[in-house]
Amino acid sequence: MEGLQALVVDDEQPVLDELVFLLGRDERIASVRAARSGTEALRILESGDVDLVFLDVAMPGLSGLEIARLLARFRRAPRIVFVTAHDAHAVDAFELGVVDYLLKPIREDRLRESVRRAGADAEGDHGTSDESIAVELGGVTRFIQRSAVAYAEAQGDYVRLHTVDGSGHLIRMPLSSLAEQWEEAGFARIHRSLLVNLAHVRELRMQAGRCSVVVPGGDDPVELSVARRHTRELRQLIQDRA
Structure with a gap:
């Protein structure tokens, strides 16, 4: 697998900086760009050379959910990982076909697992690669x-x-x-x-x-x-x- 071109989108600068730093330590990531708003992210995404997007769900203006719905219309849509402090949108994540769903604070081992899943999805056909499904049980979100x-x-x-x-x-x-x-x-x-x-x-x-x-x-x-x-x-x- 060639290195992935990643984009991190979050309106909180400390979270943005941490994700950029941690992704920069992952040998499977070729480059990391950052955006603090949905509008800025869309400008970068229009270039078409982004493989993987880490999207904050709750942002002012365009939310992560809205951006994901827009990306679904792209001819070559990048893989998406939702990043959020809450698990209330796990069902939405599944319906939108995101690769993974990360809860803040971000753990590096969990972030690396998201990159692995994105890489596995990139190597297989979109319809036939394995998929992580967010399910809820007793208020806890887990993935199968x-x-x-x-x-x-x-x-x-x-x-x-x-x-x-x-x-x-x-x-x-x-x-x-x-x-x-x-x-x-x-x-x-x-x-x-x-x-x-x-x-x-x-x-x-x-x-x-x-x-x-x-x-x-x-x-x-x-x-x-x-x-x-x-x-x-x-x-x-x-x-x-x-």
């Missing part, structure tokens, strides 16, 4: 990897992500949107309320004309029913992967 999700289940306006270790995490997003975003990463719709990670399908069962798949779920495997209209396509997808 998309590759650890065995299946996703619609629950009203939310989706519950079931990981291979048997844990479940709610995110606020329609299953239809998630299915579209994760299709290229190997996730397939098997029911109007279920999305399965093909990489974790252990068995495909056909019994009395009914189809089901078995995926890991902690101590015990989980069997999921496949709707008739998805059966043929699912069997073809599994055959193609094999």
